[in-house]
Amino acid sequence: MNIQTTAGGITLQLADHPQAIPFSWRWLRDHGEDEASQDPVTLQRRVDSFAIDPKMPGQIQQTSAGLHITWPDGAVSELSHALLESVANDYLSKATPLAPQAFSVADDTVLWPDPADSSVKPSEPLLASFLSDDAEFAKGIEILSRYGYLVLRGDQAEAQLAQQFADRIGYVRQTIFGGMWDLAAGLTEHADSAYTTIYLGPHTDATYSHDAPGLQFFLCLQRADRGGESLLVDGFAIARDLADSDPDAYATLCSVIVPGRYIEPGVHLLAHRPVFRNNHRGVLTQVSYNNYDRAPFLLEPKQEACFYQAYGRFAELANDPARRLEVDLRPGDLLVFDNWRSLHGRNEFSGPRHYVGAYLNHEDLESKRRVLLCGKG
Ligand SMILES: [Fe+2]
Structure with a gap:
């Protein structure tokens, strides 16, 4: 990387990109990685961001590790090349914003089913290995992150394995359904x-x-006599196909805010989200679709017609048997x-199908993956 001092701070140029990226004096003072600027253990900021004089220039010294900056008040800031490079890459990715509501997902996402390659299916590690072997755990986290689901095979139908699985990734999310729940026909605690x-x-x-739970899991304790297979459909693949075939419908589902509700005695939950939620970079981050739980809402007539058309198209794709993955869990499988x-x-099923399961947080999956990829705990 090439770093030049300017009147306002520095400019940085990455080896593989022609653009000179400006970093102001204020930013440099605010992002020191030295012990006075940031706690070396927690990486939490120590510098008083709001006391920085934005016009105060520093004295730059380039070292093999990064920048050593001496300020007129005697303070010193150290910034590593790794920090500057990471922030510069992030800046460049935002400098070329995506077209509004164009379809985009993380680069390593695998969409399924792949019509060009029916063999695209993740492997199914053993639950016991996922729980006890770090390499198998890393493999499972990778599959789950890239495919959006993971099947772990097992032969011990023991409910305690569900808690061990939850602990391996993060912690059980508490909801009105409790933490770890039993899922069997005939349970009447909740009218769902x-x-x-x-x-x-x-x-x-x-x-x-x-903040809809990011992960859900089921451990099969008892299989149904007939039916009861879990069905999965890739919501990101639906988004891609809708964006390709009907961009207006895709844009409608990115923008119309749909309310969802859950009501039982003493409970009235209500939240609002579009079907396709994009993050601050325009990357598709969350699909929300539950027509059972959609709450009443009224749109202006023309918008209503667009919404029903787009929502109907989504439902059609979601219910297309060709997109459906049937997962037949045997006792001990998760x-x-x-x-x-x-x-x-x-x-639909008959017989005493019995699962235990729980919700986990999306952020805990993301955290585990970062730790496994970068080794930063
Ligand atoms: Fe459900």
Whole structure:
């Protein structure tokens, strides 16, 4: 990288990019990695950001590790090349914003099913290995992050394995359904369709929650006599196909805010989100679709027509059998999926099907992956 001092701070040029990126004196003082500027253990900021004189120039000295800056008040800031490079790359990726509501997902995402390659299917590690072997754990986290689901095979139908699985990734999310829950027909604690034996069409859970759980998992303790397979549909693949075939419908589902609700005695949850939520960089981050739980809302007539057309198109794609993955869990098997991406459902069943499961946070999956990739704990 090439660093030049300017009147306002520095400019930095990466080896593979022609643009000179400006860093102001204020920014440099605010982002010191030395012990006075930041706690070396927690990496939490120590410098008083709001006391910095934005016009105060520093004396730059380039070292093999990065920048050593001496300020007129005697303070010193150290900034590493790694920090400057990482921030510069982030800056460049935002400097070329995507077209509004163009489809984009993380680079290493694998969309499924792939019509060009029917063999695209992640492997199914053993639950026991995922729990005890760090390499197998890393492999499982990678599959889950890239495909949006993971099947772990097992032969011990023991409920305690569900807690061990949750602990391995993060912690069980508490909701009105409790923490770890039993899922079996006949349980009447909550009047939700999940506690019946009927077919459940593809949906995401908790459209009524401002922060819908990012992961959901089921450990099979007892298989149904007939049916009861879990159904998964890739919501990101639906988004791609909708964006390709009907960009207006895709844009509508990125912008119309749909309310979701859950109501039972003493509970009235309500949250609002578009079907496709993009993050600050325009990258598709969350799919929310649950027509069972959609709350009443009224749009201006023309917009309403666009919404029903687009939402109907989404439903058509979500219910297309060619997109559906059926997961038949045997006792001891565990299915975990990304509730921000993979729609799930269930075939009708008969017999004493018994699962235990829970919700986990999306951020804890992301955290585990960062730690495994970068080794930063
Ligand atoms: Fe569900």
